[in-house]
Amino acid sequence: MKTKVLWIQGLACNGNAHSFLTYSKLEQFLDDFEFIYHPIIDSKFTLSDIVNNFCECEILLIEGSIADDYKRSHKSIVEIIKLYAPHVKKIVTVGTCATFGGIFKDSPYENSSGFLYLEKEKIDKFLEYEDKVISVSGCPVHPEVLVNTLYMIKDKLELPIDTFHRPKEFFSFTVHNGCTRNEYFEYKVDNHNFGEKEGCMFYDHGCQAPFxxxxxxxxxxxxxxxxxxxxxxxxxxxxxxxxxxxLYETKKNMGIPQYLPFGVPKRAYLTLSGVAKAFKISRLEEELF
Ligand code: SF4
Ligand code: SF4
Incomplete structure (x- = not known):
């Protein structure tokens, strides 16, 4: 049986809805899930239908940040969420705006935030629904991570989450993990031009993947x-x-990056980087030029 899903938008740029459309097995997904409403995909109900009456569904997907005075189809986004949140099995925040406020946290709308968080701070807007929340952050959301999370919910698989409600299956390691440039990171060789194949971008070009x-x-x-x-x-x-x-600048204090890889104390970083710098790996340096 298809799982009924509702996708609603707060303050959003549509980026997550579009990113989702790039999922390579979308047809197969739509054999297993039915959108009762999605902003782009043909769905059973109109926006006006779903904001004015409760339409049965099992998962509520929220894209975009949520502001007290923001409306969809003449109804407050807060009221729309409260129409569905008590009845659905899970609430999935899709993207960073819905999770932490994202770029819209500085919008002129009132109290614009994520569903449970404003940046790292937990807020009480929807705290009563906290137990149902799964956060899939990203700007935009990674379509495969979103889809796999939805299948885990559908198949009632265990879904351990981190402190921000993100599934550990996809968020318990850093983006640095699996990067093809790790060898350059280890020996502190930055790359010098965007788009080049060689070099790590942590030391001069602001790469935030290690944290x-x-x-x-x-x-x-x-x-x-x-x-x-x-x-x-x-x-x-x-x-x-x-x-x-x-975004493309590594902030430094006395030559040391302001933000260090997760779990690496400053003292350990200084020792390691001193040792790494002592090596001049000509093979790595030469590839850059
Ligand atoms: S590489 Fe970094 S910025 Fe790009 S989508 Fe992944 S987490 Fe976001
Ligand atoms: S810091 Fe960025 S560029 Fe360097 S290895 Fe890690 S992910 Fe790759």
């Missing part, structure tokens, strides 16, 4: 690629503070 949870280098986008593989730094889009300013 960003996600599976972009383990589950490739469109099954072929990731940002860091094409020579673009990870911007940390799955994390509460996204977006930071100066």
């Amino acid at each position: 960003t949870n996600g599976s972009c280098n383990k589950i490739l986008w469109n099954e072929v690629n990731s940002k860091t593989r094409v020579g673009q730094p990870c911007m940390g889009c799955t994390e509460p503070e996204f977006p930071r300013i100066n």
Whole structure:
């Protein structure tokens, strides 16, 4: 039997809805799930139907940040969520805006935030539904991570979550894990031009992957690629503070990056980087030029 799913949008750019459309096995997905409403895919009900009457569904997907005075089809987004949240089995926040507030947390709308969080801070807007929440952050959401999460819910599989309700299956390691540039990271060789195949982008170009949870280098986008593989730094889009300013710059204090890889104390970093710098691996340096 198809699982009924409702996809509603708060303050959003449609990016997650579009990203979802790139899922390579979408037809198969639609054999197993039915959208009672989706902003782009043909669905059973109109937006006006679903905001004015409760239409039966099992999973509520929320895209975009939620502001007290923001409306869809003349109804407050908060009221729409409260119409469905008590009845569904799970609430999935799709993308970073719905999870942490994202770029819209600075919008002129009132109290714009994620569903449970404003950046790292837990808020009480929908706290009573906390037990149902699964967060799939990302800007945009990784379609395969979203779909696999939905299948895990449908198949009633165990779904351990981290402190921000993100499934550990996809968020318990960093984007640095699986990057093809790890050897350059180890020996502190940065790359010098965007788009180059060689070099690590942590030391000068702002790559946030060592402190960003996600599976972009383990589950490739469109099954072929990731940002860091094409020579673009990870911007940390799955994390509460996204977006930071100066995305392509590594902020440093006395030559030491301000943000260090998760779990690496500053003292250990200094020791390791001192040792790594002592090596001049000509094979790695030469590949850059
Ligand atoms: S480019 Fe980024 S993800 Fe790749 S090795 Fe360097 S820090 Fe890690
Ligand atoms: S590589 Fe980084 S910025 Fe790009 S989608 Fe993955 S987590 Fe987001």
